[in-house]
Amino acid sequence: MNHRTHLSELVLLFGIILSFLLALIVYFSQRFRLKNQLLEEKELLLKLFVKHTPAAVAMFDKHSCYVAASDRWITDYGLAGKSILGENHFDVFAKQLKAYPHLQVLFQRAINGEVIVCDEDVFVYDGVTSWVRYELHPWQTKDMGTGGIIMFSEDITSRKKMTLMKDEFVSTVNHELRTPLTSIRGSLGLLKLKVFDQLDAKGKRLLDISYQTCIRLAVLVDDILDMEKISAGKMAYHLEVHNMYHLVKECLDQSQSYADKYDVVFDLQCSLSDVYCRVDKNRFFQALVNLLSNAAKYSPKGGTVVIDLRLTASGDLRIAVSDKGAGIPDDFRKNIFEKFAQADSSDTKEKGGTGLGLSITKAIVETFGGTIDYVSLLGQGSTFYMTFTPVSFWDGYTSEESALMTDFAENPVC
Ligand code: ADP
Numbered sequence: 001m002n003h004r005t006h007l008s009e010l011v012l013l014f015g016i017i018l019s020f021l022l023a024l025i026v027y028f029s030q031r032f033r034l035k036n037q038l039l040e041e042k043e044l045l046l047k048l049f050v051k052h053t054p055a056a057v058a059m060f061d062k063h064s065c066y067v068a069a070s071d072r073w074i075t076d077y078g079l080a081g082k083s084i085l086g087e088n089h090f091d092v093f094a095k096q097l098k099a100y101p102h103l104q105v106l107f108q109r110a111i112n113g114e115v116i117v118c119d120e121d122v123f124v125y126d127g128v129t130s131w132v133r134y135e136l137h138p139w140q141t142k143d144m145g146t147g148g149i150i151m152f153s154e155d156i157t158s159r160k161k162m163t164l165m166k167d168e169f170v171s172t173v174n175h176e177l178r179t180p181l182t183s184i185r186g187s188l189g190l191l192k193l194k195v196f197d198q199l200d201a202k203g204k205r206l207l208d209i210s211y212q213t214c215i216r217l218a219v220l221v222d223d224i225l226d227m228e229k230i231s232a233g234k235m236a237y238h239l240e241v242h243n244m245y246h247l248v249k250e251c252l253d254q255s256q257s258y259a260d261k262y263d264v265v266f267d268l269q270c271s272l273s274d275v276y277c278r279v280d281k282n283r284f285f286q287a288l289v290n291l292l293s294n295a296a297k298y299s300p301k302g303g304t305v306v307i308d309l310r311l312t313a314s315g316d317l318r319i320a321v322s323d324k325g326a327g328i329p330d331d332f333r334k335n336i337f338e339k340f341a342q343a344d345s346s347d348t349k350e351k352g353g354t355g356l357g358l359s360i361t362k363a364i365v366e367t368f369g370g371t372i373d374y375v376s377l378l379g380q381g382s383t384f385y386m387t388f389t390p391v392s393f394w395d396g397y398t399s400e401e402s403a404l405m406t407d408f409a410e411n412p413v414c
Helices: 003-052 073-078 100-109 157-198 200-230 243-255 256-261 282-296 346-351 355-365 400-408
Strands: 055-059 066-069 116-125 129-139 146-157 239-243 265-270 276-280 304-313 317-323 371-377 381-388
Touching: 003 066, 055 073, 073 146, 100 116, 100 129, 100 146, 116 146, 129 157, 129 400, 157 200, 239 243, 239 282, 243 256, 243 265, 243 276, 243 282, 243 304, 243 317, 256 265, 256 282, 276 282, 282 304, 282 317, 282 355, 355 371, 355 381
Parallel strands: 265 304
Antiparallel strands: 055 066, 055 146, 116 129, 129 146, 239 276, 304 317, 317 381, 371 381
């Protein structure tokens, strides 16, 4: 009896151990399956990422043979339907790249560990020119050896063609429009000076209109050319340390014609006479004249435009130009410094202009390390202000500049 009980206990124990082992096998096989499934999913996602990445990207091994390529690469390089995996890039494009051995050199340099970035390379094949931007990055294997390279490339042909067209347009505007316009303006000016009094009323009106139209066109052409120069980073700046009060005063004297034209008074309220900043005199004038002419243009007849120089709490020089004009609508704030931006009001249309002045002004001010902004209240007026960081007395002046400053400090104006 005792022996039978013992046997059945053994069978029970064996059964429990067997079930436990079975459960373990089921558990681990499920875990293994799940892990595999996750790996497969990850691999699929990675493949999808490479395939659908919205850029022409390809991965090569150490021998410049394709490991993977995005769909964009396949379409950009006309490889649809061709099996390129495992093929050498320079065999796939044997004809196209025959004349460009430098690319093989760059591939080799990247395989040796260098990152290559080429902003513009030009290729001509079958009479068609294309411009390409590309980057070559080495990739590393688990043991940190170079596995090959990843290449990113972008066809910039249409952008390049646009730039070339723009350059051509700017040079045409310069030669075919600006030069004759300057001589027409000169001739009309001369006529106004010499024969204006001998003309009858109609003749005087016609001459006046022609002269004003010519000036407006010249301003437009100059603004377009300046904007283009700024965008292309070709605007020349001659930075020197200047006494800012002197500069503002001189600029105001030269801009009196704007005040006369719009029947306003420029009132310089100076509280500083010894602040010096490093700016380009002509470009500074261009920026300030734009603010002055806008203020005069939008002021009521007989109004006063106040020009104020003061130091801010942080020690910067603030030059403000205030008018009591119509003000600027709030919703125009986000666009006001953009190219060709004009507030959508009948007032603006009536006053004319190109909508380029403030964007040119902003670019100039920022080149001097300054800032520009404004406050405005509809129906009450606007204040545009530029801030510049003054240079300290000992801060790298030339001896001429130092002499000029000492002289001025001893004979202040305000
Ligand atoms: P433009 O004066 O040639 O149109 P700007 O770039 O100098 O070009 O100015 C852009 C626009 O900003 C103007 O058309 C006008 O709508 C608005 N603006 C600029 N300054 C003033 C001002 N002082 N008062 C009212 N509106 C202004």
